[in-house]
Amino acid sequence: MKNKKLWILGGILAFIIILVGGFLLMLRPVSDSDENIDFIIKQGESTKTVMSNLAEANLIRSKFVAYIYAKFHNGSIQAGKYSLKRSMSTMDIIKSFSNGKDVRNITFIEGKTLSEYIKQVSEELDIDYDEAMQKIDSKEYLQGLIDNEDYWFLTEDILNAKIYHGLEGYLFPDTYQFNMSSDINDVVIRMLNNTKVKLEPYRDDIENSPYSIHEILTLASIVENEGARQIDRKKIASTFINRLNIGMTLGSDVTAKYTKDNILPDDYLSKCDNGYNTRCENNTLSVGPISSASIVSILAVVRPDDYDYLYFVADCDGMLYYNKTEAEHIAEVNRLKAENNWCE
Numbered sequence: 001m002k003n004k005k006l007w008i009l010g011g012i013l014a015f016i017i018i019l020v021g022g023f024l025l026m027l028r029p030v031s032d033s034d035e036n037i038d039f040i041i042k043q044g045e046s047t048k049t050v051m052s053n054l055a056e057a058n059l060i061r062s063k064f065v066a067y068i069y070a071k072f073h074n075g076s077i078q079a080g081k082y083s084l085k086r087s088m089s090t091m092d093i094i095k096s097f098s099n100g101k102d103v104r105n106i107t108f109i110e111g112k113t114l115s116e117y118i119k120q121v122s123e124e125l126d127i128d129y130d131e132a133m134q135k136i137d138s139k140e141y142l143q144g145l146i147d148n149e150d151y152w153f154l155t156e157d158i159l160n161a162k163i164y165h166g167l168e169g170y171l172f173p174d175t176y177q178f179n180m181s182s183d184i185n186d187v188v189i190r191m192l193n194n195t196k197v198k199l200e201p202y203r204d205d206i207e208n209s210p211y212s213i214h215e216i217l218t219l220a221s222i223v224e225n226e227g228a229r230q231i232d233r234k235k236i237a238s239t240f241i242n243r244l245n246i247g248m249t250l251g252s253d254v255t256a257k258y259t260k261d262n263i264l265p266d267d268y269l270s271k272c273d274n275g276y277n278t279r280c281e282n283n284t285l286s287v288g289p290i291s292s293a294s295i296v297s298i299l300a301v302v303r304p305d306d307y308d309y310l311y312f313v314a315d316c317d318g319m320l321y322y323n324k325t326e327a328e329h330i331a332e333v334n335r336l337k338a339e340n341n342w343c344e
Contacts, residue, residue: 026065026090030058033086041097043079043177043190050077050097060090070094078103080179081186107175108191110294111224113258114168117292121187125178132184133165142166151192153199153206157214162275162287164260169217169289172198198295205302218286220293220301222278225254228318230296235322237300238307243284248310250278250285258290316343 039057041050047070048063055063069090070077077097084093104124108117115133122129135141139159145167146154158166171191178187199206206213219240227236240250255278272280275287309322311329315336323329336342 026062027069028061029087029089030061031086036083036085039082039084040186041077041079041082042193045077045079047071047077054093059084059086059088059093066090066094073098079177081182082179083181104178104180105175106178108171108173108292110173110297111221111291112173113291114165114171117171118184121178121184125180125182125187127182127184127187135184136167136188137165145188145192150196152203153195153213153217154192155212155214157212158288160275160287164276164288166288169221169292170195171292173292173294199298202299202302209302211301214288215285216298216301217293218289220297221289221291222250222252222255222286223300224293224297225291226252227297227320229320230294232320233297233300234305235307235309235320236312237297238304239309239312239322241301241304242308242310247284249281252278252286255286255290258286314343315341317341 037057037059039054039059045053048067051060051063051066051070054060054066060066073091073094077094080103082096084096088096106120106124108120118127118132118136119129121127122132142154142158145151146156146158148154154170158170167188171188172195174191174194176187176190176194178190206216209216211219219237222240223233223236227233240252243250255276259274259276271277276290278284278286307322308324311323311326311332312320313323313329313332313336314320321332321336323332333342
């Protein structure tokens with residue numbers, strides 16, 4: 001009886017040894033190749049998906065064993081672009097995903113321009129600003145993005161010759177995590193993918209809007225820059241939409257300030273060839289976005305409240321006052337000037 005128990009215990013022990021040995025064997029490198037292989041982990045990808053992708057790329061021996069190891073490993077898998085080798089063990093690969101030493105978090109704020117975003121990127125990552133801007137402004141690059149069916153919100157409108165930067169307003173403001181080896185295309189694709197995620201819940205509203213997606217993002221960017229307070233966004237959007245509906249120019253100073261022509265108030269009515277000057281009668285809406293808008297401003301345009309204002313003016317503290325007629329608007333401006341609360 002005693003011998004039988006010993007045999008059973010011995011069998012269990014042998015099974016455990018074989019199991020552990022097999023597990024460790026599956027963690028070994030798949031080969032001794034030192035070839036660098038780019039491997040991308042997208043934001044929000046599950047551990048299971050990452051392990052499946054590693055197995056598909058022939059970087060690990062077993063996605064099941066790798067998954068078990070990753071779940072018990074002390075560290076989180078971070079999105080980014082990694083340079084891996086088949087000579088790396090599964091342990092080393094998973095460790096590289098969680099050490100975070102080659103990852104940067106970059107926060108892009110609403111209301112900022114594309115060039116400001118790329119400047120941030122160039123300061124944080126190994127990316128040359130001038131080369132990056134030249135690449136993403138090229139018609140070939142933009143056309144390639146337009147042809148990508150995933151980006152249904154990118155249309156031929158962004159190729160307008162009067163537009164400074166085709167992707168202006170299309171890169172969604174948010175916090176992103178980039179690997180230090182990311183190039184400008186990695187950055188743009190990550191941000192466009194996020195734009196798609198953010199816009200998708202409102203796609204029906206966008207497609208049923210009387211305005212194109214380009215016009216929506218253009219107007220939303222103006223609303224973003226005109227209204228410092230979120231509470232004002234819907235009123236501003238409604239005011240501008242009322243103007244557009246009767247063929248009025250927006251008369252927005254923030255679009256004039258975006259131009260490269262240094263348009264001053266005295267030049268508003270003389271420099272009408274600039275597509276961003278919304279003071280001119282023929283330029284009811286600027287030719288494109290002037291910044292990246294928040295979802296609040298986008299929804300203010302897509303789902304506007306019903307106000308009957310045609311004018312608004314801000315005091316020196318950013319408080320906005322709305323009026324229905326030009327006479328009321330002028331009176332409001334004069335009141336603010338009389339109170340020394342007019343900051344043109």
